[in-house]
Amino acid sequence: MDIRPILQVALDLLEIDRAVEIAKEAIAGGADWIEAGTPLIKSEGMDAVRELRRTLPGVRIVADMKTVDTGAMEVEMAAKAGADIVALLAISDDSTIQDAIRAARKYGVEIMVDLLSAPDPVKRARELEELGVDYICVHVGIDQQMVGKSTIDLLREVVQVVSIPVAAAGGIDASSGKDAIFYGASIVIVGGNITRSADVTGSARRIREAIDHVEGAGTSRRSLEEEMISIFREVSTPNITDAMHRKGAMRDILPIIPGTKIVGTAITVQTFEGDWAKTVEAIDEAGPGKVIVIYNGSRYVAPWGGLATLSCMQKGVEGVVIDGAVRDVDEIRRLNYPVFASAIAPTAGEPKGMGEINVEIVCGGQVVRPGDYIVGDDCGVVVIPKERAYEIARRAKEVEKNESRLFEEIRRGRTLSEVAKLKKWEKL
Numbered sequence: 001m002d003i004r005p006i007l008q009v010a011l012d013l014l015e016i017d018r019a020v021e022i023a024k025e026a027i028a029g030g031a032d033w034i035e036a037g038t039p040l041i042k043s044e045g046m047d048a049v050r051e052l053r054r055t056l057p058g059v060r061i062v063a064d065m066k067t068v069d070t071g072a073m074e075v076e077m078a079a080k081a082g083a084d085i086v087a088l089l090a091i092s093d094d095s096t097i098q099d100a101i102r103a104a105r106k107y108g109v110e111i112m113v114d115l116l117s118a119p120d121p122v123k124r125a126r127e128l129e130e131l132g133v134d135y136i137c138v139h140v141g142i143d144q145q146m147v148g149k150s151t152i153d154l155l156r157e158v159v160q161v162v163s164i165p166v167a168a169a170g171g172i173d174a175s176s177g178k179d180a181i182f183y184g185a186s187i188v189i190v191g192g193n194i195t196r197s198a199d200v201t202g203s204a205r206r207i208r209e210a211i212d213h214v215e216g217a218g219t220s221r222r223s224l225e226e227e228m229i230s231i232f233r234e235v236s237t238p239n240i241t242d243a244m245h246r247k248g249a250m251r252d253i254l255p256i257i258p259g260t261k262i263v264g265t266a267i268t269v270q271t272f273e274g275d276w277a278k279t280v281e282a283i284d285e286a287g288p289g290k291v292i293v294i295y296n297g298s299r300y301v302a303p304w305g306g307l308a309t310l311s312c313m314q315k316g317v318e319g320v321v322i323d324g325a326v327r328d329v330d331e332i333r334r335l336n337y338p339v340f341a342s343a344i345a346p347t348a349g350e351p352k353g354m355g356e357i358n359v360e361i362v363c364g365g366q367v368v369r370p371g372d373y374i375v376g377d378d379c380g381v382v383v384i385p386k387e388r389a390y391e392i393a394r395r396a397k398e399v400e401k402n403e404s405r406l407f408e409e410i411r412r413g414r415t416l417s418e419v420a421k422l423k424k425w426e427k428l
C-alpha cells in the first residue's frame, strides 16, 4: 500500500464518453484510481470498464459492482473487462464474499467491500477482514448524505478494528477528505465534488492537496443547520424546485428589487384586504433569520410599504413575501430591502386587527407553515417544508453542481441537446 493517500474518483455518470473525458481531467488534477461507478455500469454495462481500461492504460480501475449475490461471476466479469479492484456490498452473505475472493485470486484482482447500509458496520468490518477482503469501504450513500449522515463518524470506529486499508466515501470534499485521512483512511473516494464540477482538474487538485497535507484536520465541522443555510444562499430557486421534483414555487410573486435574495424561516401572517395591522405586528415577532410571509389577497390595497420595511430592517428581519400588493416602492428601493410581492399599488388600508400570526396560510398558491424555509431570488419564491429542508438543500446543491458541469460542456462547443443526450434519454 502506498504511503501517500489514494484519491479514487468515482464516475457516477451515465455515459462512457463523458466518463472518460472527466476521468482524464481528474487524473490531470492528481487522481490515482478511477472507479466505474454503479450508475455508469448499470447504464453501459461492462463496456464501461472495458473502455476505461482501454483509454487509461496504467491507471488502476475499480469496478463498483455493488454485488450482493453470485460474487464469483461478477468478479470474473469485471476482471475480464479490465478492472483491478471489484467492489461488493458488505450486506452480502459470507458465501458470496468468500466465492468472490476465490475468483479474485484466480483472476489477479482485489476485493473492496462497501459497508453501505450494513446493520452493524463495525462488527461486519471485522468479519470481512477475517474473510480475507483487501479493502473496506466506509460509505454513506448519496441518498443518506442528503438526510445528513456522515462518513467520518463511522470511519473513526472502523479504523480502530481492522488493519487492512480503509476507504472513505460519501460526499467527500477537500475538508472531509482531509479529515478522512487524518482519522485513518488510506483511500478517499470522491464522486460529485469532482465529477460534477465545471473545473474537474482544479477540483481534483484541491482535494489532492488537502489529503496530502492533513495537519489542522478534524477541527471545523459545521452544524447541519449552518450547512443548510449556507447551501440555500448558494443555490437558486430553480435548483430548489428541480430538487423538489418541480414543486414548491409560489405563483406570481417576484422581487420588488431584482438582485435581492432571501433565505429564512417563515413567520406567517393571514390578513385581509384593506387591513395592515397583523402584517405590522408580525415585525415585532420576527428577527434575524426570519422571513415574514403574508397572505393578503388584494392586488389593489397594499398591507405593506416603506415604514414597515424600515421597521423590518431595524429588527434584522431577512425579508418579506406578500401575496398581495406593496406600496412605497421608491422608498423600498432606497432601503435596498428584499420585498417580494404579487402586485404594486399606491393605496394603503387601515389597521383593523383582523387575521392571525403564525398559522398555516396559503401564499402564492403554496401552503406555508410557521418555520417552513423560504428562499427567494430573481426567479421567484419557493417554500421548503421544514422536515425536509436539509435534504432539499443538499439535493439542490447536487442539481447546481450538475448544471455547472453542463454549462462547461456547452461552453466547450456542444449544443444543449448533445450535452443532455436528449435522444438517448427521451422517455419511451
Ligand SMILES: O=C([C@H](O)CO)[C@H](O)[C@H](O)COP(=O)(O)O
Residues within 6 Å of the ligand: 010, 011, 012, 037, 038, 039, 064, 140, 141, 142, 169, 170, 171, 172, 189, 190, 191, 192, 193
Ligand atoms: O458509490 C457511490 C454511490 O452509491 C452511487 O453509486 C458513489 O460513488 C460514492 O458515494 C461517491 O460519490 P459521492 O458521494 O458523490 O462523492
